[in-house]
Amino acid sequence: MNWPKKCCLFILAAMIAAVALRLPQLQHRPMHGDEAVHAFRFGELLEKNFYRYNPDEYHGPTLNYVTLIPAWLSGVHKLKDINEFTLRIVPVFFGLLLVLMPLLLIDGLGRLATIIAIVMTAISPAFVFYSRYYIHEMLLVCFTFGVITCGWRYTQGKNIAWALLTGIFLGLMHATKETCIIVFASMFLALLLTLRMRRCQTGISNAVGAIKPSHVIVTIVAGVVVSTLFYSSFFTNPDGILDSFWAYTIYLNQAGQNNLHAHFWYYYLDILTWMKGFKRPAWNEDLIVVMAAVGFITAMTPKGISIVNLTLLRFLAFYTLIMTAAYSSIPYKTPWCLLGFLHGMILLAAVGVAALIKMSLYRWEKLVVGCLLVLFGLLLPIGQAYLGNYKYYADPFNPYVYAHPTTDVFETVRRIEEVARVSPDGHNIYIQIICPAGDYWPLPWYLRSFSNVGWWNDVEENIPTAPVIIASPSVESALLKKLYELPPPGKKNLYVPLFDSYTELRPGVELRGFVTKDLWDRLLQSQSTGGK
Helix, strand or coil, X not given: CCHHHHHHHHHHHHHHHHHHHHCCXXXXXXXXXXXXXXXXXXXXXXXXXXXXXXXXXXXXXXXXXXXXXXXXXXXXXXXXHCCHHHHHHHHHXXXXXXXXXXXXXXXXXXXXXXXXXXXXXXXXXXXXXXXXXXXXXXHHHHHHHHHHHHHHHHHHHCCHHHHHHHHHHHHHHHCCCCCHHHHHHHHXXXXXXXXXXXCCCCCHHHHHHCCCXXXXXXXXXXXXXXXXXXXCCCCCCCHHHHHHHHHHHHHHHHHHHCCCCEXXXXXXXXXXXXXXXXXXXXXXXXXXXXHHHHHHHXXXXXXCCCCCCHHHHHHHHHHHHHHHHHHHHCCECCHHHHHHHHHXXXXXXXXXXXXXXXXXXXXXXXXXXXXXXXXXXXXXXXXXXXXXXXXXXXXXXXXXXXXXXXXXXXXXXXXXXXXXXXXXXXXXXXXXXXXXXXXXXXXXXXXXXXXXXXXXXXXXXXXXXXXXXXXXXXXXXXXXXHHHCCXXXXXXCCEEECCCCCEEEECCEEEXXXXXXXXXXXXXXXXXXXXX
């Protein structure tokens, strides 16, 4: 069997593993609050053909517009008919695309490093987990790598098609998430450092000098057009274009002053090398971090290794280092933000592993290296990816689970559905949700089929009480006063607890439920008669 056939087999196996780890049971994990918010933003686009970019918290429009494709293919036109699969298949698609994209760098990384990069991306616990998350991050990483791969392809042949694609991906990056500015700066600095090392030697330095100005214009125009189309909601909201730049003042302020998500500088590295837990699996991606360091050292050596283009490798090394330092220095941190520089680490790690294999001269050395790679680079990541997505998918012990709803949210919705079935109003039953600071997400997603739900931050005495009330414990005293002390005699409804036990929205964030006794009695009677 010749080497190209082996390449195809490895790629096929990696894709099968990538699909098997990402695709099943997309509805199994509770919707994160961020996912639910983005879903409702998409619902406006789906139902009303209406989208307006909001620079405060919601990020760019590409996620919403791309989601139209699976929605249309499934024949769905209402938010209440959308399910988790329709939403999460979008990041799944871009996660799978990211697995294959190193093939565009095969002449720069070499065949062996390319195959290793494909395998590592396919089974990385972080990439598997967030490929099933309806947020912008997977799209941003994919578009970022599109810029790198298409830019590299352009330097190899000066084909204007690659310049055009580079510009399109740049525009898509800008239209996806405001943090693209960090990536742009990292790419620019990495390119300057790479050219500084190369100077007059062959490589990107000569390629840059030979770039046609017309091709640069094509790249810039393509990026501007793509970004303008999305932010202007395809020319229906010109203000969105200016808002896309105004957003940076909001995010700069958030990055420095938001204490809710403030973490130490080593937060991301701690996640990637997290070894806590003896009663449960130890979570880490140590092999990638260690081998990325080997890849970086290889890039800084005078000759590198013969199977890798040293100029490309140095660009990736500087880019990854700058990205890691930039994200680590920003106090505002959420775990999915590590995907950008983790992908750079994977590419460097692939080169590091390839260099290690090449340096193994004796059979016993190759055997030892092979066994270590199978154990730490294949079996452990696959095991962790499986457990992280199909067992500990909502467990805070999983380092990629962050401010995530517990599975109690399913019980909460199930109880409300049971009450609605015995209510004369059905899904039109009046429901009140009272949680300070709007801390009730993702409940709006799970109650989207109910047409008469009110959302409040506090108890309002002049609002009529609902048959079903979900409230935070912090407002319980005010709520009980409203239910039993304020109504005049003969106007009071007797309420009973809706839940049998302690119920959490998120770990440590409790919910209390109340239902009128007449509906509760109907529910008990229905259950005693088998629902007849």
